[in-house]
Amino acid sequence: MSIATRGRVRPARKPRSGSGRSLALLGPAFVAAIAYVDPGNVAANLTAGAKYGYLLIWVLVLANAMAVLVQFLSAKLGLVTGRSLPEMLGDRLRPGNRRVFWLQAETMAIATDVAEVIGGAIALNLLFGIPLFVGGLITGIISMAILSIQNRRGQRTFEFVVIGMLAIITVGFLTGLAFTDVSGTDALGGMVPRFDGSETVLLAASMLGATVMPHAIYLHSALARDRHGYAEPGPKLDRLLRATRWDVVGALVVAGGVNIGMLLLAASALRGTPGTDTIEGAHAAIEGSLGPVVAIVFAVGLLASGLASTSIGCAAGSEIMHGLLHKRIPLLVRRIVTLIPALIVLGVGVDPTLALVLSQVVLSLCIPFAIIPLVRMTSDANLMGAQVNSTTITAAAWITSGLIVTLNVALLWLTFTGSA
Known part of the structure; x- marks a missing residue:
């Protein structure tokens, strides 16, 4: 049975109010938003805040505004x-x-999985002292269990699980x-766009990715x-698009707030502390300055981030393979295959x-391959009809x-020439 069939919301026994119906349509964007608070974000944001203070806040604000637009266009398509x-x-x-x-x-999907599995492994090491390699293996196994919820219980149940994990990540x-x-x-000063040498460009590209x-x-x-199915042009489609717009904005306000909050935490509490440009060092600094309880809560958030985001990454990779190669392999097989590179790194x-930050750079370089076709398709009146993008x-x-392509070009130039 397809995800589309299994994931639809069952008709309510009693008519819902207008607001109730709208709330019932929310969810897909919150699943996608997990990708925006994965362990790669933690590494990039903590490194940026610990080394350069508030300098790169503007990157997160700009990137989040971009994400709202791009994710809505994706859902609309x-x-x-x-x-x-x-x-x-x-x-x-x-x-x-x-x-x-x-x-x-596929290279992008592998880079994604490397970041997410490593993040889960680091969290298990911080919480329980589990070796990184074993922690990465455990992360992969648990992510498969999370994915099985979607296969057995449908998309709506899967959404509730993921949203619960997003709440844990936020806290x-x-x-x-x-x-x-x-x-x-x-x-506020960090809202002014500027760089301070090639390393800040590398970090900015990492944060963007x-x-x-x-x-x-x-x-x-x-x-x-899969959640809503295909709707003919008309009132139903208009209602779905309005609900999707609120879904995207709400989900990415949460994700953007988490990202900015991480950078603010590093800039205010970790800057100047030795070793805080690593997650382990940042965790130790948080424990030293804010206490063991806060450090444990941070590690739990990191674990939830790794487990949820690697599940979403695996699902995305499966959809990419199905769409581009017209082949769909069992998620267990895909989970094993994409887990191998992360385990090798560990x-x-x-x-x-460092592996986390570099993986985000790879993602940044792959963004144009997703965005450019998306913009072209959603701007095609023959394809989108009345829902074609406006001129604005x-x-x-x-x-x-x-902007994304320009930042990537600057990243490559400054990194390989060593320009400051």
Whole structure:
């Protein structure tokens, strides 16, 4: 039975009010939003705050605004066409081009899984002293159990589980703010766009890759379609799109707040403390300055982040393979295959935080391959009909794409030339 069939909301016994019906339509964006608070975000945001204070707040604010636009366009494409973004690409690309496109998308999926599994492994190590390799294996196994909820109980139940984990992540990463003093003046100063050498460009690209997540762009179109099904143009589709807009805004306000909160925590409580450019070091510094309870809560949030986000990443990879290669393999097989690179990284002793940051750079480089086709498709009147992007939305979407590409070019130039 398909996810679309299994995930639909059952008709209520009593008529719902207008607000009740709207609330019942929320959920897919909150699942996609897990990708925006994964362990890669933790590494990038803590590193940026610990090393450069409030300097790069503007990157998170800008990236989150971009994410709201992009995720809504992805969901709109799925609702209007009844097809996911990978399926649309698979239908339009020639066989050779499809395979090449899939290779870069698969590289992105692997980079995603590396970040998420490593994050879960670090959390288990911090909480229970479990070796990183074993922790990565446990993270992969638990993520498979989470995915089985979707297969057995349907998308709606899966959404409730993921939203619960998002709540744990939010509490875990923001609790420390209640015990530290954030400089409002410095935080406002961080809203001014600027860099301070090539390393800040690398971090900005990492933060962007961790915020505007390409696999969430691919997946959201499928989540919205599978949850609501295809709707003919008319009042029902209009209502679904309005609810989806609120779904996206609400989910990404939460995710954006968590990301900004992490940077503020690092900038206010961890800056200047040795070793705080790693997750383990940041955890130790949090324990030293804010107490063991806050440190435990932070580690629990990190564990929830790793477990939930690796499940979403695996689902996204499955949808990408299905859409581009017209093949769907069992999630267990895919879980095992994509887990291997992360376990290799943990097994050979690569610095976990560095691996997390670099994985986000890979994601940043893959973003244009997801955004550019999305903008083109949602701006195509023949495809989207009355729901085609307005001139303003189209312009904003192309500006977003241009900013991302420009930042990536600057990243490559400054990194390989060593320019400051």
